[in-house]
């Protein structure tokens with residue numbers, strides 16, 4: 158993204174709804190469905206306004222959730238939603254993913270969603286390595302990212318074009334072109350399952 162997240166924080170949930178939550182093939186819902194309602198710990202790395210975890214905290218009350226982000230503006234939007242729904246099983250922390258204190262192998266699941274494509278490799282690799290340290294040995298990582306649309310339908314291609322417009326002109330295409338098996342392998346993860354959507358993808362990964 159070429160804009161500061163503190164600046165776009167108030168508009169983020171509106172844009173998020175249009176791009177990822179409309180229609181029956183909803184990737185946010187798919188992420189939600191991958192996490193069981195059990196006594197487990199979930200870490201949402203670069204959580205933003207909590208798009209993946211607020212609903213999870215509301216409907217899966219056994220799950221204990223931590224979201225980290227380095228934009229207080231984005232976290233403030235998430236904190237308002239937590240207060241509105243009076244949620245007690247979720248906390249949001251102002252932390253940088255490359256320098257997080259949450260590296261004690263205590264999490265059952267981690268989510269990294271819509272951020273790796275914006276990161277320089279050095280930053281992405283530190284983020285992935287810290288997430289590796291945060292997860293239990295049998296912990297699972299869920300990555301949500303963009304892909305080039307495979308269908309020729311107008312809407313997904315139009316949406317993808319809009320995304321391309323606001324993304325970094327070098328990092329975004331470089332990320333799309335990466336061999337993802339190799340990308341995750343050098344950071345200690347293997348892809349177990351891939352779920353493709355119109356212009357996004359969810360990878361389910363485990364530690365090597």
Ligand SMILES: C[S@@+](CC[C@H](N)C(=O)[O-])C[C@H]1O[C@@H](n2cnc3c(N)ncnc32)[C@H](O)[C@@H]1O
Pocket residue numbers: 162173202203204205206207208209225226227228231252253254255269270271272280
């Ligand atoms: C596109 S938003 C995605 C937010 C959320 N994961 C989602 O799926 O809606 C990217 C988020 O990553 C955060 N971010 C970027 N670099 C970060 C870093 N090094 N550490 C923590 N958060 C970071 C930004 O502040 C922003 O909130």
